[in-house]
Amino acid sequence: MHIVIINGSPRVKQFSNTDKIIQSFATGLEEDGSTYELYSLSDRKEWDAAREAYIANDNIIIAMPLYVECVPSLLLEFLDTLPTKRTKPAQLSFILHSGFDEGFQLRLGERFLRALPAQLGCTYGGCLVKGGTFTIRTSKPQDAEKMTKPYQAMGRLFAQRGTFITKEAAKFTGPEQYPWLLRLIVGLLLKKVVNNKFERFAQGCGCVRPLDYKAYQDNS
């Protein structure tokens, strides 16, 4: 099976969490004998080639981060340039991931994507949904790898079944929402530890303002 993968993140490839997810996923694809070609929409020079590959192939995966509760505007602009009728039938599948952990966060994006293939003359090959990717690019390489590693198995599975509409893919999302006790504990942890860590991380990057700085208002 040959698969066209399109990275719909606006973030340059080098820093894109989606790219790191795709790399792990593609390792799994290749382990099971599939091949792939990859295009990144953050580079507009790749748009024409991505569109041509989309038209000429029959198995396409678009991978993207959640942006303000749905797909990034840059990807919407690219989708606007695709033909709505096809001469060659194709399956369109998706990998949707987000900064926040809970499955709930991604469900509206997933809903939009579920209805999209039919509007482009394609069939729907499912949507792999998972949160918790915000820190991939800011983590140490070994920690980042821990976060992207599970996608390798999903790549293998996709190569075998040809779809994300499987029990395994559904399970991959994890919990829809943290139970209340965990929310209480994690909430406390965020307040006391994590948010301070962000503050120090920013300072380390040369940030001279507090993270909650009101740039366009009186801060006094």
Next chain:
Amino acid sequence: MTIVLNTLETNDHDDEIATLVSNMGNEVEMIKTSGMNISHCMGCNHCFLKTPGVCAIKDDYEQILRKLAGAQNLWLISDTRFGFIDYRGKRVMDRILPMLNMNIEFRNGRMRHSIRYAPLNVGLIYKGHGVQDMLEEWCERTSDNLGGHSLGATALMGRKEGA
């Protein structure tokens, strides 16, 4: 203060929009983004981690952000595509991250970023074939992100066919 971001490219709904806007109270300002230079968010995270609250892209969006910082309500006017907001409408919403900050908390039982300014309520006025309940849900979710409540999604009627 209520800010209306009109991202439509055409004027064919201007009368209807004017009526809707006139019912939004006294302090309303409408900004037409067609002709403005507004790029897509490129996810650089500077507004969270490097220059808190300030976007790294220096284009016409900054004047919008300055106004949003003092606003309570935001109405997006947008065309639709694939049943959802089109890329022009979504583009001005993807640039809204400087209204939040990096800190994370639970709000209504879900993880959210803390808000940088006052809560912002979000509503949508859309043109074309939008999926009403999907757009309503998007307003609810997006408002929740911004600490506010949804103002709802309303379809523009346009001229009656044949009239």
